[in-house]
Amino acid sequence: MLNHSSFWKNIKYIMLITVIVIGSVYALPNFYGDNPAVQITGVRGGSINEKTVKKIQDILHQCNISSKSILLENNIIIARFSNIDLQLNAYEAILKGLANNYIVAMNLVPSTPKWLKALYANPIKLGLDLRGGVHFLMEVDMDAVLHKLQEKKIDSLCSDLRNKNIIYKKIKKTSSSVIEIDMCDRKHRDMAINYLQPRHIDLVITSNSNSSLRAVMRDKHLNEIYESAMQQNINILRNRVNKLGIAEPLVQRQGFNQIVIELPGIQDIAHAKEIIGATATLEFRLVNTDILLKDTNNIHIPNDSEMKHMNTGETVAVYKHIILTGDHITDSTASRDEYNRPQVNISLDNAGGKIISDFTKDNIGKLMATLFVEYKNTGKKDEKGHSILEKQEEIINIANIQSRLNNYFCITGIKTHKEAHQLSLLLRAGALIAPIHIVEERIIGPSMGQQNIQQGFQACLWSLVFCIIFILLFYKKFGLIAINALFCNLILIIGIMSILPGVTLTMPGIAGIVLTLTVAVDANVLINERIKEELRSGCSIQWAIHQGYKGALSSIVDANLTTLIKALILYIVGTSSVRGFAITTAIGIVTSMFTAIIGTHAIVDLLYRKKRINKLSI
The missing domain is CATH 3.30.1240 (Hypothetical Protein, Haloacid Dehalogenase-like Hydrolase; Chain: A; domain 2)
Structure with a gap:
């Protein structure tokens, strides 16, 4: 008897059940949905702790706004609400009640139960077109480079x-x-x-x-410099966005000098611009002590020097030569010196450490100025319609070089500890190599994303319905087995996409799932037709089942392998949307082969092994 029980068949059943159970567990978080939430971060000098949580609770209580939960995780406070109206009211109340040194933004957070989180089971990351959020198209100012x-x-x-x-x-x-x-x-x-x-x-x-x-x-x-500036700007922007705890942000290059930034779930475009648009950096220059500023109107400024204002209002002459820029800063923290005055501790990379070490060694006893440089929007537009940025410079510190410096030193002369903390955060986030202009900005609301999800769900549902009708009419009981495999295939696709890091589901991705589900029926059609051919040629039922699966295997593998190669090519050469389609298609091909070949064969063996059958329902 060909379809008899054996050790390997038992192993196959165990493997099949294990894969389906694991796939179901990791697909489950996708059915719990998202909660409207308000996200509070302290990126402008505000400390985030339990006192901040208590303050937010008091603000919501005073405004009679009920929340599902308010949790402090990874230095970010997430307040969840049951609907969007409560989220909007809470956002306005928290924004008004907190000081300016906090960033308050509306977000969407998964409502996954704790027991699933303990298994590291999370829902699929949804793209901007499905979840809603903020989209920016930014242009790097190559003229400044x-x-x-x-x-x-x-x-x-x-x-x-x-x-x-x-x-x-x-x-x-x-x-x-x-x-x-x-x-x-x-x-x-x-x-x-x-x-x-x-x-x-x-x-x-x-x-x-x-x-x-x-x-x-x-x-x-020039091309090398442009490429380096683009890549460094992208890395810095990516670091800034990642530090805010936004799930699966997209920061990628587009064309020669443009960068696309997508922040799923974030609905406040003003704060999103504040997050990514900071252009602060430092410049270290030598003070020209030969110039006495008694009469600034008649004084002669040599070509190698220029005048800069201090934060106290005084004017100082500094050399144009820049000793070191903030590009070499790897870390910065705010603290207090022995006199309880605010200071910023600077750490440099190896190249920056060598530059400052060599310079200070040869210039002991001279004065070195620290310039805070920032590009700010003037509110005006150029002929291209881009915002005109103005470079603002201010000397925040003048220090006497008393000894040779190294990779670690401190900046003093800062007025308040809040300013020191803010400066350290800006420097730690990284200084943009060149200013950026926002060419396009738009908000995709969660309602539009929900509509896309519903349309995608309906597309999947109707494709499944037509497949089910077709396969039941043509293959009866074997069609019912194929339908079970089809549902298992869908569960495995969702489960694998939830597990894989960096995979984001978009509308083209849903199209890939729909296509995979409809194509997945082909494998079962091939198997069932081969079984019917064997039966028509007079073979026994057990032999027909055996030969049906064996004979169709090569055709199934060949057909799916060519589709898999196409998906791989689309992923390599395609844009983000095309890549989403390629990923879901590739995952669906692998799962459909598993469920069509191993899954349905296991069910058929379970139903027909050790049985004498006179007629198959196929």
Whole structure:
């Protein structure tokens, strides 16, 4: 007898039951839905603790707003509510009741039971089109990147010429990638070219006229700088968003100089802009003590210096040469010194530590200024319709270099501990390499996301209904077995997508599930048709079942393997939406092969083994 019980068949049953049970457990959180919630974070200097929780409870109690729960997790307070109306009222009350050093945002959080959370069972991460949230399309200001690069090149060229005692009259920028240096005569011009070219391989240095030279940045170097600026901005924005505890945010590049940011669940666009738009950084410069600021109207400022204002209102002359920028800061914390004055503790990377160490070693006894630099929106628009950002600089500290510094040092001269805490948070989040302009912003409400989910659910439901009708009419009892496999297939798809990290379900992903469910029937059709062929040729029922599964196996594998390859290609070359479709399709192919081949075969064996059957219901 071909379909008899054996040790391997028992193993197959155990494996099948185990997979279905595990898949069902991890698919279960998706049926509990989300709770409207208000999320409170202390990213502007506010400390988050149990006292803050008590304060929020008092605010809601005074406004007669009932909450399902208020929990403090990972330095974030989540207040859950039973409906959106209560969420909106609570948001307004909490925003009004808390100080300005908190960020209050509306969110959607899963209502998964604790026993499922203990098993690390969480619902599928939903994309912006299903869950709602905030979408930004941001453009990196590449002109600012080029300007910063030119300033560094001019400073480096001037330093090299001074070290070699090559006299020059003037150095200036003539275009976005060209620097022109006026020399005294041809002799100094030729000396400059011969000396500078080997030291600046990223520049093409040529004679321009009788006594001047041109330094043009190579295209390859410019492209490398642009790519580096884009990648660093993306990493910094991703770090900022991740620290807020937003589930599955999307931060990715689009085109040459644009970045797409999607924050699922967040419904407050003003606070979302505040989260990602901060452009604060630090610059360390040497103070020019040769300039006495008794009469600022008649004073002569040399080309290598400029005037900057302190936070006390005074004006100080500093050299244009930037010793170090906030790009090298790896960590910053706020604390108090021995006199109980606020300070910020700075940690630098290895490159930054070497720069500051070498500089302070050679400049002991001199004054070094710390500039706080921030780009702020002026409220005006340029010809492209982009917001015009204004660079604001302020000296927050002037320190006497008393000894050689290293990777760790402190900044003092900050007025309050709140300002020190805010500065440390901004620096810790990372300084953007270049300013960013918000080209497009939009809010997708949770009601629209819910509508998309309902439409996707209806699409799945009707596809299942038509498949069920078709397979029952054509294959009767074997069709009923295939239907069970189809439902198991759907459960496994949802369970696997819930387990896999980084997988986000979008509308194209739902389309992939619908397509997979309809195509999954093909495997059962192939098996059932092979069984019917064997029966028509006069074979016994047990042999027909055996040959049906064996003969259809190669066709099923070939068909699904080619589809799997297509899904892999779509994932590699496609955008985020296409990738979502590819992922769900690939998962569905694997689960459908498992349920169609192993699942239905196990059920058939269980129903027909050791039985004498005169006729199959197929």
